[in-house]
Amino acid sequence: MLKVENVSKKYGDFQAVDNISFRIDKGEIFGIVGPNGAGKTSIIKMIVGLIEPSEGEIWISRYNIKTMGEKAKQLIGYLPEESPVYEDMTAMEYLDFFGEIYGIGRQEVRERAEAILNDLNLKHLNRKLGEMSKGMRRKVAIARSLINNPELLVYDEPTSGLDPITSNYVMEYIRNLKGEKTILLTTHNLYQAEKICDRILILKDGRMVALDRVDGIKQRFGGVKYTLRFRLGNLTGIHLPVESRNGCKVALCSSVEEVNTLAREVVRRGGEILDIESHAPSLEEIFLTVVS
Numbered sequence: 001m002l003k004v005e006n007v008s009k010k011y012g013d014f015q016a017v018d019n020i021s022f023r024i025d026k027g028e029i030f031g032i033v034g035p036n037g038a039g040k041t042s043i044i045k046m047i048v049g050l051i052e053p054s055e056g057e058i059w060i061s062r063y064n065i066k067t068m069g070e071k072a073k074q075l076i077g078y079l080p081e082e083s084p085v086y087e088d089m090t091a092m093e094y095l096d097f098f099g100e101i102y103g104i105g106r107q108e109v110r111e112r113a114e115a116i117l118n119d120l121n122l123k124h125l126n127r128k129l130g131e132m133s134k135g136m137r138r139k140v141a142i143a144r145s146l147i148n149n150p151e152l153l154v155y156d157e158p159t160s161g162l163d164p165i166t167s168n169y170v171m172e173y174i175r176n177l178k179g180e181k182t183i184l185l186t187t188h189n190l191y192q193a194e195k196i197c198d199r200i201l202i203l204k205d206g207r208m209v210a211l212d213r214v215d216g217i218k219q220r221f222g223g224v225k226y227t228l229r230f231r232l233g234n235l236t237g238i239h240l241p242v243e244s245r246n247g248c249k250v251a252l253c254s255s256v257e258e259v260n261t262l263a264r265e266v267v268r269r270g271g272e273i274l275d276i277e278s279h280a281p282s283l284e285e286i287f288l289t290v291v292s
């Protein structure tokens with residue numbers, strides 16, 4: 001559905017995006033994460049045709065964004081990081097306005113808008129945008145991005161500035177569009193990214209640090225750790241660092257094999273295993289390690 005091939009972006013002498021390549025399959029949710037200034041918005045703007053790549057090619061479906069930009073744009077529903085403000089328009093007037101740009105009849109716009117905003121739990125279609133809260137305006141902007149029934153949604157920080165409840169609600173809504181739509185989003189919320197994205201690209205200083213499924217990233221950068229608590233008087237012959245805590249011994253193992261070896265040794269020496277806990281690092285923990 002989307003192919004980004006060896007794309008770079010320079011602003012003057014500054015290399016903001018450096019040789020990025022990825023593909024997104026139809027029906028997938030693909031997340032780009034990275035610290036401030038990593039180049040996420042620049043990539044998004046190149047995909048939706050707002051800025052041109054300095055190098056590389058982008059295809060939306062079979063349309064090259066450089067040569068078939070207008071066709072490509074018809075397939076996209078774009079949610080910018082900050083939506084332009086049309087303070088004096090009501091939500092419905094705003095959506096009618098965009099419906100007209102896309103050549104969609106007023107009745108159809110109303111039906112679609114009402115269905116989308118009902119799903120997003122926004123009721124005040126006749127309230128002016130200038131009188132709406134940030135979360136309400138974000139929902140209207142999401143409705144706008146869907147009004148032309150696009151195949152590819154390109155969402156730049158869809159939940160930025162939203163309270164946790166609204167933020168989860170919006171992410172859940174996006175998750176429910178999976179399959180029906182192909183979705184590319186950027187976010188700083190790694191917990192949500194982990195929950196809803198099929199694959200994730202981690203960016204740092206415009207470069208790709210990792211691109212994989214969440215479990216693939218975890219396997220490569222994370223590694224599950226195991227804490228084994230046991231009782232044993234004499235630690236001679238135990239080859240792992242062991243701490244004494246609350247009357248028992250605690251060892252950190254980095255593989256199942258290490259757990260087995262230690263457990264066998266403890267039992268062989270007459271000790272007792274109390275419990276074993278596994279700890280898989282979250283995407284956020286991995287992110288903090290790989291981008292710092």
Ligand code: ATP
Nearest residue numbers: 011014016034035036037038039040041042043081
């Ligand atoms: P954030 O998470 O803060 O939104 P981002 O990952 O989206 O950041 P970009 O907005 O793509 O990052 O910016 C990447 C780099 O390019 C930054 O160093 C930024 O200052 C620079 N940059 C972005 N737009 C321009 C521009 N129009 N002119 C010059 N430099 C720019």
